[in-house]
Amino acid sequence: MAIVNRTPDSFHDRGSTFALENALEAVSAAADAGADWIDVGGVPFAPGPEVSAAEELDRVLPVVEFAKARTAVSVDTFRPEVAAEVIKAGAGVVNDTSGLRDPAMAEVVAGTDAQLVITHSLAAPRTLWPSPHYDDVTAEVAEFLRARVEVALDRGVRPDQIIIDPGHDLNKSTLHSLELTRRLDEIAAIGYPMLAAVSNKDFIGETLDAKQPERLAGTLAAVVFSILHGARIVRVHDVRATVDAVRMTEAMLGWREPAYTRHNI
Secondary structure, eight states: OEEEEOOSOOTTTTTTTOSHHHHHHHHHHHHHTTOSEEEEESSOSSSOSOOOHHHHHHHHHHHHHHHTTTSEEEEEOOOHHHHHHHHHHTOOEEEETTSSSSTHHHHHHTTSSOEEEEEOOSSOTTOOOOSOOOSSHHHHHHHHHHHHHHHHHHTTOOGGGEEEEOOTTTTOOHHHHHHHHHTHHHHHTTSSOEEEOOTTOHHHHHHHTOOGGGOHHHHHHHHHHHHHTTEEEEOBSOHHHHHHHHHHHHHHTTSSOOSOOOTTO
16 A cells, blocks of 8 residues: 655655645556555644645545546545545545544445545544553554444444554554554454554654654565564555565465566576
């Protein structure tokens, strides 16, 4: 899952794809680099200025319309009214980082062909949550996700529409995210496809003492580890390098044939 944000304040790209022309160029580059789908964002999770639903739609709809001819498209949104419009426009996935804080999101997705990513977080998007506390972060994340999946199912979402995301760094410290990653198999055991959104996150930067532009190696290590522990979707900024890492991991696991075999043949 490649990331294209039409926001001026994203934590990694710092607004480099906020301009529509730059966003569309990023979509084409990600598709050419092998992304299976493009995740379009119009509002970051982190605290920041209010963005209305109308402004969010103005940001994401042109990218959805452009990207859907090239690859599958998801939209990162916590608003049911935005989700309804992007599904109509051709988005095949709604990526809800609020974890169905508004259950109406499930009702929007129910009865459509779209899938729904349910993500763990403690606070509503755009809300500061300092010093988060967990007695057992992995167990509590798993309990939250099971409960929110039940909300989705009760509102008509089919099991085959559901994807779960433990929410690395979302209201979690570096130690929380590291432990959660070590125990990702417990999240995968919930029984739905699991997304790992680890790309360039602060838990990587703090572990390696690496600034944003220096986190690719740490990201690739986290991506491969996550796959080995049950992740089936990885959300990333650096598509080409990640595609190579994922394909190599798949080949070593016996899931993918080599592109060619000439050595010692």
